[in-house]
Amino acid sequence: MKMFRSIVGFTIAGMFVMSVWGAFAGAYGIAGGWFAGFAIISIMWFLNHFIGIIDNPGAFVDMALGIAICGTLRPVFSAGSITPLIESLPTLIIVILGGMTGGIVAVMFQKDLAKKAEEVKEEA
Numbered sequence: 001m002k003m004f005r006s007i008v009g010f011t012i013a014g015m016f017v018m019s020v021w022g023a024f025a026g027a028y029g030i031a032g033g034w035f036a037g038f039a040i041i042s043i044m045w046f047l048n049h050f051i052g053i054i055d056n057p058g059a060f061v062d063m064a065l066g067i068a069i070c071g072t073l074r075p076v077f078s079a080g081s082i083t084p085l086i087e088s089l090p091t092l093i094i095v096i097l098g099g100m101t102g103g104i105v106a107v108m109f110q111k112d113l114a115k116k117a118e119e120v121k122e123e124a
Helices: 002-051 062-080 083-123
Strands: none
Touching: 002 062, 062 083
C-alpha cells in the first residue's frame, strides 16, 4: 500500500505541474510562473511529505522524478506515438548529466567540509 500511495503522490504532483504551471505562466508571464511554482510545489510538498502520502525513507528524488516522468510521457500519450519521447532524449541526457554533476560536486563539498571540521577539531 505504501508503494501505491507513493505512486499516487508522484502522479498528482506531475499532473498539477504539467497542467497548471504552463497555464499560469502563459496567462501571467514570469510572475505567473513563479506563483505557480510556489503554489504547486508547496502544496504538493505539504501533501506528499508533511501529511505523508508518499513513503520517503531517505534521500530520494521523489516529486521531481514524478514530475519528470509525467512531463516526458504526457506528450507521448497525447500524440499517440513515441516520437515526442525520441525528440526529448537529448534533453533527458543533459538533465541526467547535470544531476550527476550536481551529485559529484555535493560529495566534494561534503568531503571538504568534513576535512575542515577535522582540522578545526585537531587544533582545539
